[in-house]
Amino acid sequence: MEPLAFKIRPKNLAEFIGQRHLVGKGKPFEIAIAKKHLFSFIFWGPPGVGKTTLAKIYAEALNAEYHQLSAVSAGKEDIKKIIDAEGGLFGPKILFLDEIHRFNKAQQDFLLPFVESGKLTLIGATTENPSFEVIPALLSRCRIFVLNELSDAEMEEIIKHAGFSMDKEARDWLIGMAGGDARQAIAMIENTHKLYGEVTIENLKNTLQSKHLRYDKKGDEHYNTISAFIKSMRASQPDAALYYLARMIESGEDPKFIARRMVIFASEDIGMEDSGALPLANAVFRAVETVGLPEAGINLSHGAIYLSLASKNRSVYHAYLATISDAKEYGNLPIPLKIRNAPTKLMKDLKYGEGYEKYTKEDLLPEKIKGKRYFH
Template sequence: MDSYIPLAERVRPKNLDEFVGQKHLVGQNGILRKLIQSDQLVSMILWGPPGVGKTSLARIIATETNSHFVSLSAVTTGLDQVRKIIKEARERINKSEQLSLRSTSTRQPDNQKTSRTILFVDEIHRFNKAQQDAFLPSVEDGTITLIGATTENPSFEVIGPLLSRCRVFVLNQLEKEELDIICDRGLKELKKTISKDAKDFLLNSANGDSRNVLNILEIADRLLPAKKQIDLKVIQNALQRESLYYDLLGEEHYNTISAFIKSMRASNVDAALYYLARMVEAGEDPLFIARRMVVFSSEDIGMAQPTALVVANEVFRACETIGFPECRENLAVGVVYLCKSPKNRSAYNAYMAALADVKQFGNLPIPLVIRNAPTKLMKDLNYGKGYDSYTKESLLPDKLKGKKYYK
């Protein structure tokens, strides 16, 4: 029967000691380990790339704290299901309180589940604002302990009110040594060995994703079930092709987006389209690409062609509405438009120059003539005195009087 269960599920860690990686969170001095051991859980967002243990960690937290565990995927879950789970969690608390009143002298078994409900939401960034809003009251009053998992920056993808009620924990891409441990567990489960060159190739191709390692091992096992040792050729066949190396949080991610932006800045249409294709093919979020195009339209095109911002915003909106893969065409058209537009960084440069003065001089006194004067006292102090709506005089603080940022 186990053969029908994915290998990644069969070797999933069941406690903190079996968990591999994320020592800063679950090591002996890790903050999450301390919260679990002291039973001081908080709602949280687990942010990190795929295959680093977000789901496993959520399950372990529930097990270690004897909590009821409910798992949802934001891709397939609607508001009705969320409300139903919250209602059941509230009923569980009420029932526990009633039982406690009836039998205050009866000692509960150590392994009995608490009334706490841990609601794990995978890919929480895929919930829209209304869906995320639904969590707020129950997270606020403790009806549920929310654990959201996301591969996207929660600052952009999780609404502010919910983010302020959760602690964000960053999970790092797994190191090769950590993937090695997980690989060995998978091989033991499959009752297989692997050649050194095959293992090196597998671990280097996994992009720090433990699920990739286990999935490829499982495919390799099914390709040649009778073979006891997995060799390089089998691993290469299991991979089908060497994956594009594109770590969404690593150097190559930033190298590629940098090349993309610089190609548009140089009006090099062909290069910009090539780097766009690389990002899309490697699985980059289209909204991330479109967001960079919106920034580029103001930063690099600016006043030379202000309608570029309108076009870039419409590309972003199209990616939101249509989604992958069709939005590739919207991105491509937008890239060509931005490449062929005239460039002017004067507004951006002016802002950066002003920002430099703010950082250097701090909050310099605002001239009295343009201060707000809603009270008699302020008027008596000459706030707003002599204000001319269309004055040609410099309105900068005295220390910066006459300075020109926009040129």
């Protein structure tokens, strides 16, 4: 049976709810469709605000051959099949690539020549800042459209359009729980109706509790799970670290977010005790960028086990905090003359660099904080 979200999906801009700054009369996306202007672009915005729907409306308006892939599971071969397939004779080939930020650099590089040549018109969708997640060469060939979280009024309109009876209390609770995500709200309505036959606030709450692996990347579970992962490595418990790592991967967490935290952990919690930890963590980050999921999960597991088993020493971290504290407290203290740069005669006349010895044991800190020991 076709999901409710598919049944009520808008077929054109007149039916579309929200994003008036893009689809309203005389706005950029409305003009592009009206003029049938073919170009590559990226939708950037939170989940459930209309990225997929607008892509379909655009492709339909341009009589395009429409293909849709998720970067979570797709790879180069999937792109190649679309390029090599017959078609595109009477209309352009449009590829909607959901979660484009999940494509690694090599995969994005593979896309580039097809977008450049016009063999493929790309519509990317991402919840992450494309400036950081999309390679510059591809980004420069795409226009960016920013989509906003849906307002409560827009959410109410969408919920009413779903066609299920519910009272104001249930509707208000659902709007608050969905947090501007229309897809989540519609799924909740559909699941509640299937389970209970009636959409009430109690039935909605019961349906929510039965959801598997609920994980909001901006909510408590996001921070709770990464915290549990870090603390498991800190406690030298590789099994616990691997478990929380697996939960994050299965719940759709960005693997680069996990890898970045591992790079930080290598210096913060291991530091000088094992200087090989930082290069390894960096190698894991590079592997995640190059390989991508699902195989990058193996690289992340490798790193998590190594960091868990490594001896721990937070002296680098504590030294950093202490120096930052003094830099803020004392401001720009005068640097000793003998270690100042002296590129000109005037500076040399002012005794910049005078008496400098390469391997001196003299304290080189500013006069006011001489004798301070940050690293020990």
